[in-house]
Amino acid sequence: MDIKAYMGQLGQQARKASREMGRADTGKKNLALIKIAEAIAANREQLSIENQKDLRAGQENGLEAALLDRLELKPSTIDAMTEGLKQVAALADPVGGISDLNYRPSGIQVGQMRVPLGVIGIIYESRPNVTIDAAALCLKSGNACILRGGSEAIHSNQAIAACIAEGLAAAGLPAEAVQVVETTDRAAVGELISMDSYVDVIVPRGGRSLIERISNESTIPVIKHLDGICHVYIDDKADLNKAVNIAVNAKTHRYGVCNAMETLLVAEGIATKVLPRLAEQLLVKGVELRGCLKTCSLLPDCVRATEQDWVTEYLAPVLSIKIVESLDEAIEHINRYSSGHTESIVTEDYTLARRFLREVDSSSVMVNASTRFADGFEYGLGAEIGISTDKLHARGPVGLNGLTTLKYIVLGDGQIRQ
Template sequence: MNLDEAVIIKKFSSRMEADIAAGLLGSEGIETMVLADDAGGTYPMLQFVRGVRLLVAPEDEDQARRILQDMETGEAAESEWNVRTAATIIPFQKKKTEQVKQTLEQAMDIPQVIKQMAQEAKVAARKLGALSRGVKDRVILRVAELLQEQQARIQAENRRDVDAAKDQGMPAAFIDRLTLSDKVMASMIKGLQEVAALPDPVGAVTGMWVRPNGLKVGRQRIPLGVIGFIYESRPNVTVDAAALCFKSGNAVILKGGKEALHSNLALARLMQEALAEAGVPAAAVQVIPSVAREATTELLKQDELVDLIIPRGGEGLIRFVAEHSRIPVLKHYKGVCHIFVDENADLDLAETVCFNAKVQRPGVCNAMETMLVHEAAARDFIPRMFKRFRAAGVELRGCPRTQELDPETVPAKDDDWGAEFLDLILAVKVVPDLDAALAHIAKYSSNHTEAIITRDYDRSQRFLKEVDSSVVLVNASTRFNDGGELGLGAEIGINTSKLHAFGPMGLEELTTTKFIVYGDGQIRT
């Protein structure tokens, strides 16, 4: 193609958007050229300022414009598909949406797309590490404002995901995790405001000491770098993860699930708007524009560019990521959470706590899945507790001792004891003593959250000491294993492995430390 004669048929806000469109035209036999004033990729931010141009030969201009126009025309402006990071939204007719998605997936060179996203994130991460707290807080608070201003539009997009999930017969707990209700939206806004109000951990010196030779040695908090975040179904996590990574100075690449596609794209578009207003590199927060599994596997190969992978979702997702990643993985594993009702528990308190832990939101990871009851309390506690559970629609699966006390109880299978039901289902076991409760928890727990209901101080302290989970509670609901409830602001996940953080991960857990040393000419002898 002769560059002097080439025709500009469209400008894009990033090189990758132009590359995707070029691939689409190329699949139709049209030669293209992409030009961007970004110094050959050295300064990718320039492409967002000056635009990226897509050129074709004069003889191909009409056909190329028709192809792009066919893809851009449509009756419903709200039917959107994002080809990059939600900075550019292209409307399509609803009846053509799936066809268009497949066309874009075919046109997209997924390995190249992911590689370039990771490269741009690496460049952005260097700038984020030096960004002032004031700039970071302004961006986060602007996202909160936009959530409020655009709530109706975001919820309209979310309803499309919810309706699709209902049509597929997904369970109520799944629908609950997927829904951006007014309450969830308010919680997202509050979470952003709380993150903005938190101290910026980046640059904080956590300790300083003087060596015998006069060297002053300290530790300073620094960002991890680039974080790949892979998650399912809960679209509110998109905003939580982006805000926490951004405030802690990390660039983030988000890979959401197909079930929350429209919700995630609407939220991503909003965040890109806030970043652009502040002049922050768009690559600070990126959403992978493909729902294909290949995009996930390619992200997991970027060990030279991505510093950490955080998966958040079902057991299958966590195992897939852990098995295929070349990058260190923090596992937000399943929540098989237990409550042990001790022999001298306050039964009124126990009933209130256990009901909240199971019924308030059964589809979340910190809901109680197994209730253990001391045999001395079982005869008084189980009948009253089961009556309340059944009134709320809870299916009860119990051991033989439980069935003796309540013949309507469904016999528990071996698999029930280690199950994360994420539904109104509860496994119940009567145990002879605290030792048996601790042994059961040690065998079946996922190291997420466990609680004891007791009035005995010594027994509560033993439970706290011996239970090896990320959060252990006394006389409180397991539902409190949550970054916001524990004062961390929004959380990016609950790590059930012990490296490098254990439990809810807030700002500080998304940083590490480096040594800083002050000297006055010391040399090694």
């Protein structure tokens, strides 16, 4: 197989399909999403058979249990896929929306229209349900996409691709609007991320090493989803109950997620009141505590944190704790060590809350809420293709809008420049 020629063909077909998708009306796009959901539901058995092939191969190749778990298309996973498709169908169509259309002194009207980016390349790891999530978001936002899933999920992904093709055909949309790469050759990734003329943006979904490698090598803009080293800052004026509840939730609701708290900052004036109560609850849940000198003098079960702890995304039942003198020290610590994902202040003080919101430079900044809320569904985006830690284009949870761009439109009546 000539990978370069094969990928080039996918690219060319995607570019062509993207033009058609850009002008496809909302009804057709929604119909395709519903028809894909129906095809998934009708082919549950076939999907399971193909998924079993991947699972068997994974076991033979000694895949870790966690990876095998992600690879499995359980009945509940399939339900979630069809449910997700219906939800995306129910979302408002962002394409073609016009904002701020105003008359200018020259007599022209100037506004901005939301339009698809064009062709999205998505590279992901073992979870085959990403194939559906990604396809649904790209389809609704009027983009064509090229999906490159993990090689260990190749049979599952091809079976899902067949359902997608069925749905697109039923709605009269081009089959090439969603193309799933059929080869497991890794050279396909290298081609995908360098086809500048066919692909407008690359979205890598997976672990840090995948994302860093793609970002470094891609000649196409990348929407990055990197670490979440998230902070909660408990201020002197915090309500004690809110502080304890939020910190426990942010750390222990789920450990392996990017919006979990990894470092807790506590104002000096409230430390003796809040830390023992909090530590008690965290220790019961088996969380290991690593603190600064002051923290350790308050908490007997705490070990000393090193510089490395402040820059570590544990994704595990471990929490680093630092006692700070003031909001300024908290913000300084955050802006220095945070990955720019999500930070939350717990306080009843209006002025400090207002300052925290403005001065903390992260994709989500919160007052009196758990960092776990940083999520496309919780924010009302309906779905997300990732959480961007970049500053340009899309920042924070990326939904349909993040897969679109704004172009200027000008309506005139024969105006010329004087």
